[in-house]
Amino acid sequence: MLELAHLTAGYPGRPPVLRDACLTIAPGEAVGLQGPSGCGKSTLARVAALLHRPDHGTVTVDGHRVHGWRHRAPRSLRTRIGVVFQQPRQSADPRLTLADVIAEPLRANGRRAEVPDRLPELSRSVGLTDELLTRRPHEVSDGQLQRACLARALALEPRWLVCDEMTSMLDASTTAALVGAVESYRTRTGAGLLAVSHDDELLTRWCDRTVTLAAGAAGSAGAAGSAKDLDTWTS
Incomplete structure (x- = not known):
């Protein structure tokens, strides 16, 4: 509960x-x-x-x-507890690619070795293509960035x-x-x-x-x- x-x-x-x-x-x-x-x-x-x-x-x-x-x-x-906020541009580091945004919780919690397997799975689950993963927040739409933020929230299950x-x-x-x-x-x-x-x-x-x-x-x-x-x- x-x-x-x-x-x-x-x-x-x-x-x-x-x-x-x-x-x-x-x-x-x-x-x-x-x-x-x-x-x-x-x-x-x-x-x-x-x-x-x-x-x-x-x-x-x-x-x-x-x-x-x-x-x-x-x-x-x-x-x-996974959290998704209203404004993705305020909750994502503008220096990171979308791939790094998604992988951030895994790396911060000593689970870096899981990134190669989990990243494709997480990005697919929110509808992000491989090409979008190489872009930074200013290169994608609000919706695409929010998809990455949702994937980040799900990363630690x-x-x-x-x-x-x-x-x-x-x-x-x-x-x-x-x-x-x-x-x-x-x-x-x-x-x-x-x-x-x-x-x-x-x-x-x-x-x-x-x-x-x-x-x-x-x-x-x-x-x-x-x-x-x-x-x-x-x-």
């Missing part, structure tokens, strides 16, 4: 954007998170990904209560995925391709998903249930998504 209990979180010099927020995601479950701008969706996603320390509350990953954040979190917990507005800057065909890649991975591994989006239709079709986050407050459970419509996004 990925459990966020009674979280209060914010940023220095400002009132908290989350107050007493609770969310639980079961293994294999896809949960959508929606709400108005500024309500704390991205902050909650960053807390769930162990990238932002809450002021109060607890995060528990597969039965292990989290005590450290970012690089202070145990590697065994950090690597269980995480048990949990956090997709924070992953498709908000992309066209419909690229959105469908990325959602399809995430769902193929989840079908194969049983990974759980937290998907943050302003697109209610996307969350309804993609997720098992959707939670609405009100400004400065905890989210409440919304209606369950329609799994039968998922093929609209994965065909």
Whole structure:
């Protein structure tokens, strides 16, 4: 389970954007998170990904209560969570080729020897051609770069995925391709998903249930998504 209990979180010099927020995601479950701008969706996603320390509350990953954040979190917990952010150009090193972007987690975690085998597999899973892998971020489109960022998030085979507005800057065909890649991975591994989006239709079709986050407050459970419509996004 990925459990966020009674979280209060914010940023220095400002009132908290989350107050007493609770969310639980079961293994294999896809949960959508929606709400108005500024309500704390991205902050909650960053807390769930162990990238932002809450002021109060607890995060528990597969039965292990989290005590450290970012690089202070145990590697065994950090690597269980893969993250895809909204703006790929802010989350990819512009000096790296797409191949290096994808391989970055493997190299950083002492798994460099796996790169020759895993790189082709990961790039194919997100629809990147060999020719694109040699390019740097400024030489590809936002959609192509986001595909590389998704492949990077999948490189360590995480048990949990956090997709924070992953498709908000992309066209419909690229959105469908990325959602399809995430769902193929989840079908194969049983990974759980937290998907943050302003697109209610996307969350309804993609997720098992959707939670609405009100400004400065905890989210409440919304209606369950329609799994039968998922093929609209994965065909």
